[in-house]
Amino acid sequence: MPESQDLLKRLPTDLGGLTAEPVQRTEHEIEPWEKRCHALADVLDFHKIINTEEKRRGVEALGAEIISKASYYERWIAAFANILFQKGLLTPGDLARKMEEVSARHGDGRT
Amino acid sequence: MQPHGHEHPDIPEPEDKPPGxxxxxxxxxxxxxxxxxxxxxxxxxxxxxxxDSRTPALGARVVARAWIDPAFRVRLLRNGRAACEELGISFYDDTQLIVLENTAAVHNLVVCTLCSCYPRPVLGLPPDWYKLKPYRARAVREPRAVLAEFGTFISDDVEVRVSDSTAMVRYLVLPQRPPGTEGMSEQQLADLVTRDAMIGVTTVRH
Known part of the structure; x- marks a missing residue:
């Protein structure tokens, strides 16, 4: 395990210059929700609600463990939610209620 | 399932499995x-x-034009964004584009060590490997070894120059025009130009 001072000196997304495995030339077809998430990032940027640098720092703020376990767009949407809470544009309660509603709408196959 | 027509008035959501x-x-x-x-x-x-309208074919058009039009090449190297806009490629974000020209003396490679910044207006979305740790970590430390993993071997007397993208500044590599393409049309040239060559991990072959 790295020492805490090493973690402090290098935040989890700051990868330049580290040693790592050979490049695997992986590519996957982007899923529909991932593409919507990408479009959401652009639209939030157009409206000056969340810019690219805020998004990057929002991912960084998720911490090393989530960054290592969540996929690319999973990190993005979690970061957007946190940033929107911090800016007072959404509340955690808003999101929890809406997620339940969406889940109920999709969960049992009936709409 | 809904019948599949040609209009998609709503944003598609998968209907066959519950969302995660x-x-x-x-x-x-x-x-x-x-x-x-x-x-x-x-x-x-x-x-x-x-x-969906942004694919590496746009970048390939830019490269082919630069190969056949020396005045355009000069404008492209001076201001990448303005030259792309001249070809009708709009930038939907606030990013600037710096075009890096490969020559007999310099080979350029583009990376984003902090995240996944990429010239999306001209290339579309980046490949997964561009966003993953091995490429981001090693491209700045041992670029020749990374290039070799893409089957690209740069002669020792050629400088390998790595550019690290930021939120505001993106890079596109202008590859060298391969020999034997003198008689080719602009479209034929564009067809030779790959996404990976514009990232700098490969060269353009004929």
């Missing part, structure tokens, strides 16, 4: 932002159309 946790979060955030009128109801769908 993060997809539910994405749907919920989007719907809340629309309800609160922070974004328009149609903006995500329209931006998806913009994203």
């Amino acid at each position: 946790y993060y997809e539910i979060m994405e749907i919920a955030v989007r719907e809340l932002l629309i309800e609160k009128k922070l974004i328009g109801p149609d903006e995500i769908r329209r931006q998806i159309e913009v994203l």
Whole structure:
């Protein structure tokens, strides 16, 4: 395990210059929700609600463990939610209620 | 299942399997932002159309034009964004584009060590390997070894120059025009230019 001072000196997304495995030339077809998430990032940027640098720092703020376990767009949407809470544009309660509603709408196959 | 027509008035959501946790979060955030009128109801769908319209074929057109039009090449190297806009390629974000020219003396390679910044307006979305740790970590430390993993071997007397992208400044590599292409049309030249050559991990072959 790295020492805490090493973690402090290098935040989890700051990868330049580290040693790592050979490049695997992986590519996957982007899923529909991932593409919507990408479009959401652009639209939030157009409206000056969340810019690219805020998004990057929002991912960084998720911490090393989530960054290592969540996929690319999973990190993005979690970061957007946190940033929107911090800016007072959404509340955690808003999101929890809406997620339940969406889940109920999709969960049992009936709409 | 809905019958599949040619119109998609609503943003498609998969109907055959229930959405996962993060997809539910994405749907919920989007719907809340629309309800609160922070974004328009149609903006995500329209931006998806913009994203779908961006592929490496646009960058390939830019490269082919630079190969056949020396004055365009000069403008492209001076201001990448303005030269792309001249060809009708709009920039939907605030990023600047710096075009890096490969020569007999210099080979350029583009990376984003901090995240995944990429010249999306001209190349579309980046490949997964561009976003993953091995490429981001090693491209700045041992670029020749990384290039070799792509089957690209740069002679020792050629400088390998690595550019690290930022939120505001993106890079596109202008590859060297391969020999034996003197008689080719602009479109034929564009067809030779690959995404990976414009990232700098490969060269253009004929």
